[in-house]
Amino acid sequence: MNLPALAAAILFWLLAWAVNEWLVRQRFASHAANNAARFAVPLIFGVTVLVLWEGIVRGFGIPSVLLPAPSMIWQRLVHSLPTLGADFQQTFLKSVLTGYALGCGLGFLVAILIDRSPFLQKGLLPLGNFVSALPVIGVAPIMVMWFGFDWQSKVAVVVIMTFFPMLVNTVSGLAAASHMERDLMRTYAASWWQTLTRLRLPAAWPFIFNALKINSTLALIGAIVAEFFGTPIVGMGFRISTEVGRMNVDMVWAEIAVAAVAGSAFYGLVALAERAVTFWHPSIRSGRG
């Protein structure tokens, strides 16, 4: 037992809690201070979790095989940057981005293609909804058999995982424009194509971005889990499964930290693009205060 470390961590926790309780009750005069407080509260909470984690690991002397301290994970992360970089390139840049672009693009294209056929929509939509709820990840071993161990098979898994959410969301997005607006386009004698590009696609953007955001997470999960089924000796999923086998838990955590940062950054980029494209949507407008 290392009591001082534990006591310090708990003290920090109580202090941070008090500061947060105080911060959320404040009404600052300036807009900037209010914004800063809004950011500070979750930040303090996050730091507290890390400090508490470190304190508990040190305080109770938990073996690093079970749960390494954050400082140890950071050490490991800094020291094995080349390995992590190679894994990141293999999994994220090759598998995830290619598969994401292909899957989302295909879903979007198919949605546009079946737009003129209500019959196909009625047939494909329930199926798409159904498939979205299935454990699609299970196709991973089949894809590894078909496309080999390298990143191509992971791309295939990611394409299948991202296709259906995109299809379903785009189809319902294209139906989002109201009858009044469509009638207005008719009175302008707008063609199907003009109605699509000027009215229905813009109205569909919120739905499409919803799918893009869901898919950004799904794509990363798909690529990592597909690597559990077979891969060359590089890649995040490969590293996680082998280092777990060698009980190098700190390396696993470092890899997870990289995956978390990559996933959040990917999601954040899509969310930023959403803000730029659908600036007119109520949920975004109110965000600017």
Added chain:
Amino acid sequence: MHKQSLLRDKLLPICTVVAFLIAVWYVAAVFLNAPFERDTAARAGTEIAFSDLVRNTMAQERPVLPAPHQVVAEIWDTTANKAITSKRSLVYHAWITLSATLLGFGIGAALGILLAVGIVHNRAMDRSLMPWVIASQTIPILAIAPMIIVVLNAIGIAGLLPKALISTYLSFFPVVVGMVKGLRSPEAIQLDLMHTYNASQAQTFWKLRWPSSMPYLFTSLKVAVAISLVGAIVGELPTGAVAGLGARLLAGSYYGQTVQIWAALFMAAALAAVLVMIVGAAHTAVLKRMGAKP
């Protein structure tokens, strides 16, 4: 407006698409399995007739893509023709996965609801936790699965609980996010009305917030149950393929038993469909009891 008809607007289009997909599958099976048959024929020094080729591609031992009827036969063989307790029975493996899924889903949903109640009633919790709950959804949580399994195994916790923990972790976030939205869904007018009744916080919660959160709860429960099945399946991968649908997938991919993989895949799909349907039925039943119009 024309009346919606079940046959014309639902069954017919869906069946057409499904029939088309099955047809594509058969054609693909012939194409993908043909090279192997041609190889065998060439090695034997004979030419293979097209009709023989088609017939053979449908009945290979380890096809690249098994034909649908092979998969159906395998499912039938491993569910109906084997004792349920046998390790070769798909029902046995499905039950292992299902039990982990349900345990994890139960714990996850309960935890999620509790946390959502805390977030709605405490400002500090709301401000400090909510951003992290949302951020955590952007993180590929499934990557932790093998570590949780192996580490818990190392300290002597094996079997159902580690897998269920992964399911808990996955099913917990949709429930939190949905329930926070649901518990906040009563409008200011309704909250004010409760205020004029001098309702306590508990009364407001049980008579207004809780009932109005039900649609949100069940929507997120549907997502949660589907994702906790995924968690249970992935949780079975790193333990060295002992039992469960995930283990069937892994064993199938080790030994090239494609038919077995497809059978496990269809079993998992059926399981997911049944689970989502049960939650959907509960949703309708609850809404009906609350007097919602269909």
